[in-house]
Amino acid sequence: MKLRLALFSALLAAFCIVKAEDKPKTDPKAMPQPEIVKTDDEWKKLLTLEQYEVTRQRGTERPFGHIYEEFEKQGEGTYYCVCCGAELFTSKEKFHSGCGWPSFYDSSKAKGVLEKPDNSHGMRRVETVCKRCGAHLGHVFEGEGFKTPTDRRFCINGIALKFVPKGGEAPKLLEVSSDAVQKKKDEVAKEGGVEVKK
Template identity: 55%
Template sequence: MSKTNKTTKTDDEWRKELGDELTFQVTRKAATERAFSHPGFPEGDGRFLCTCCGAELFQKTEKYDSGCGWPSFTAPSTDAPVGEKEDLSHGMRRTEVICTNCDAHLGHVFPDGPGPTGQRYCINGVCLRFEPKAS
């Protein structure tokens, strides 16, 4: 697990900090952005950070195009604060993915990804901030 302290804020503080209602609704209220609505991320190596707390979540090397309409990854970064919990909303049984540093909803994980993990971390683009690798 990450060595970062737990980040806790009120809804008003999150709204002000995030500045975008969609990002607030997705990360703090477990909404979902529309499929294929995120503009994507820059090319090149780098890492993906939590929009809310800045913790490293995924490496660009784990990202792939699953065709589902959301950024997909085969696994979180080593020691990433990525947790999972059961989600029974919308009449489905799924596994929700959260940032354990700040409790941000990130998306869901499914067992239909490529090898070697077989996992597809389907993550809302507004939950991620891409940081290119320093040259």
């Protein structure tokens, strides 16, 4: 009986240790919060259904689809967040990985991509999101042996990107709009002698 109790205690302790290791190492509250915060309804008005499902619901587009074929044909240019217009990647970091999704070995110098732990679906991965609006972009993988300067592969949903060819006009950044921002704008306008209409 004592042996069974000791074995049960050891198994319970091991289970608790494994469960504790499954928890993200980073406190989500310590992660930078996005500047752009909108309700689901507001995002649905701005995005197509597929864009919404991938970027706001953490979905994944099917591999080797039409968007991937377009990506493979695109030349020099810059890739922006389809949700807020932030710069994410450039064609300089683009490479062909054969995985069926757009691949980059690094984010652009604008540093608009945030990496955060993702322990969903029983896996340990690193999710990539737009630092400005929190849009789900995909995941980043390391040490796969690709002959790139970083040996990293940003596996990105093409539907989350807006491509602008070199020399083209960057998309307009989605404005930061929240109650706090609007209140501050109203205060500044009032101080400037502008009547604020409600």
